[in-house]
Amino acid sequence: MRLPKLSSPAALRRAGVLGMNQRNGGFIAQYNRREHYPRVDDKLTTKRLAEEFGIPVPQLYGVVERQHEVNRLAELLAPHDQLVIKPSQGSAGKGILVIMGRDGDSYLKPSKEALSLTDIRRHVNNTLSGLYSLGGRNDKAMVEALIQFSDAFEGFSYQGVPDVRVVVFRGYPVMAMMRLSTEASDGKANLHQGAVGAGIDLITGRASAAVQFDRPVEHHPDTGRALAELVVPQWDELILLATRCYEMTEIGYLGADIVLDRERGPLLLELNARPGLAIQIANQTGLQPRLERIEQLSRRDHMMMQAEDRVAFSRREFGGKP
Ligand SMILES: Nc1ncnc2c1ncn2[C@@H]1O[C@H](COP(=O)(O)OP(=O)(O)O)[C@@H](O)[C@H]1O
Ligand SMILES: [Mg+2]
Structure with missing residues (x-):
C-alpha cells in the first residue's frame, strides 16, 4: 500500500x-x-x-547531578573507553554524546572528531543546566554503556x-x-x-x-x-x-x-x-x-x-x- x-x-x-x-x-x-x-x-x-x-537495559556507569560533580568526571569516565552521555530528560537525540574510543587524552566521537575533557565537561554542564531537556529545566547527565x-x-x-x-x-x-x-x-x-x-x-x-x-x-x-x-x-x-x-x-x-x-x-x-x-x-x-x-x-x-x-x-x- x-x-x-x-x-x-x-x-x-x-x-x-x-x-x-x-x-x-x-x-x-x-x-x-x-x-x-x-x-x-x-x-x-x-x-x-x-x-x-x-x-x-544498557548498563548505567554513573550519573552527574550537580555542578561540583563535574570535577570528578574524569574519574567516572576513566574505566570506560566507550560510553554514551545523555540528558536524563532529553528527547529527539538532543544532547546525546556518543564516545567510540580514546586517543591519548582525547575522546573520539563516531565521526572520529576528538573532544578534550574540557569539551566533555562543558557538554555535561550544559546538560545539567537543561540546554537539551524538555522545557529547559535543570537535568541530570547519565553515563551509560555504548551498545555494540x-x-x-x-x-x-x-x-x-x-x-x-x-x-x-x-x-x-x-x-x-x-x-x-x-x-x-x-x-x-x-x-x-x-x-x-x-x-x-x-x-x-x-x-x-x-x-x-x-x-x-x-x-x-x-x-x-x-x-x-x-x-x-x-x-x-x-x-x-x-x-x-x-x-x-x-x-x-x-x-x-x-x-x-x-x-x-x-x-x-x-x-x-x-x-x-x-x-x-x-x-x-x-x-x-x-x-x-x-x-x-x-x-x-x-x-x-x-x-x-x-x-x-x-x-x-x-x-x-x-
Ligand atoms: N547507550 C547507547 N549506545 C549507543 N547509542 C546510543 C545509546 N543511547 C542512545 N544512543 C543513540 O542515540 C539515539 C537516541 O537515544 P535515546 O536514548 O532514545 O534518546 P532520545 O530521547 O533523545 O531519543 C538512539 O537511537 C541511539 O542511536
Ligand atoms: Mg529515542
Whole structure:
C-alpha cells in the first residue's frame, strides 16, 4: 500500500492515518494517565523501573547531578573507553554524546572528531543546566554503556546504533519501525536528525518501506545497502520486551525504543508517552484501524491476555501486511 500525498489531510484520514489531534485527544488523553508520566519522562527513572521489572537495559556507569560533580568526571569516565552521555530528560537525540574510543587524552566521537575533557565537561554542564531537556529545566547527565550493535546491521546504519521503535497500545504491539543512523544524524537514530525509518513487519521482523526526511528511500544514503534486505534478529524476543513495557508503565499509548546488543540481545533504551506519527510513513500504512481493532476488544478478552498472547494477537491481525 502507498499512502496518498501528504498534502491532503482528508485523503490521509481515509487511509487510516492517525493525525496529531486524534493522537493527542483520542489516545494519549484517554489512555495515558498523568501520574504515570514520570515513569517514562525521565530516562533514569525508566531504567530503574525496568531493572526492578526484569527488563534488560544498557548498563548505567554513573550519573552527574550537580555542578561540583563535574570535577570528578574524569574519574567516572576513566574505566570506560566507550560510553554514551545523555540528558536524563532529553528527547529527539538532543544532547546525546556518543564516545567510540580514546586517543591519548582525547575522546573520539563516531565521526572520529576528538573532544578534550574540557569539551566533555562543558557538554555535561550544559546538560545539567537543561540546554537539551524538555522545557529547559535543570537535568541530570547519565553515563551509560555504548551498545555494540549486531553484525546483522552492518551497512544498514552509519556510525551509530540503530533502534527499533514499537508503538504499544493497551499492551498490544501495533506497529514497528527500525531507525538507522546516517551521516546526517551523527551517531543517533532519531528521524528528526536525519535517520532512515524502515517499517518492520510484526511477524517476521523484516523491513518493508523506508523513508528519510519523510521521503521514500530504497538504499541507505551513506552505505548504499538495499534496505529491503534488512531483517531484525531476535525479533520474537524484541517484540515481547516492548510489549511488556505496558505492564511496567501502565501507559496505554506508548512508544518503546529497543536496541539490540551483540552480547546482551534486546535492551530497552527509553520509553515515550507521546510517540511520533512518522512510523506510519515508514510503514506506508495508518495506525487508526489497528488502534480501533484493539479498542473493540471486550474488557474480558483484554484481561485474559498475557504479553505473549497479545503479541500473537497483533501478529495475526496486523502482521504480513506491508
Ligand atoms: N547507550 C547507547 N549506545 C549507543 N547509542 C546510543 C545509546 N543511547 C542512545 N544512543 C543513540 O542515540 C539515539 C537516541 O537515544 P535515546 O536514548 O532514545 O534518546 P532520545 O530521547 O533523545 O531519543 C538512539 O537511537 C541511539 O542511536
Ligand atoms: Mg529515542
